[in-house]
Amino acid sequence: DVTLAQMERVFLDAVVVSDGDLRTLAAERAKAVREYILQTGKAEAERMFLVEAQTTGLNGKGNRVLLQLK
Numbered sequence: 001d002v003t004l005a006q007m008e009r010v011f012l013d014a015v016v017v018s019d020g021d022l023r024t025l026a027a028e029r030a031k032a033v034r035e036y037i038l039q040t041g042k043a044e045a046e047r048m049f050l051v052e053a054q055t056t057g058l059n060g061k062g063n064r065v066l067l068q069l070k
Contacts, residue, residue: 027050030050034048034050
């Protein structure tokens with residue numbers, strides 16, 4: 001009998017997530033957050049912009065999301 005943990009391990013081993021996939025995910029999330037903020041009417045579109053994600057300086061000890069407001 002196969003356990004849930006064994007099935008999960010097989011699935012996780014089969015899924016490959018590239019750095020490009022993660023960059024795409026980050027960009028799509030940023031767009032969604034920008035759109036949400038714009039829909040609230042609390043910020044003007046010309047005052048909001050998206051920048052390229054920076055990957056330098058991260059130590060790889062976990063996931064981190066950086067939100068920068070200026």
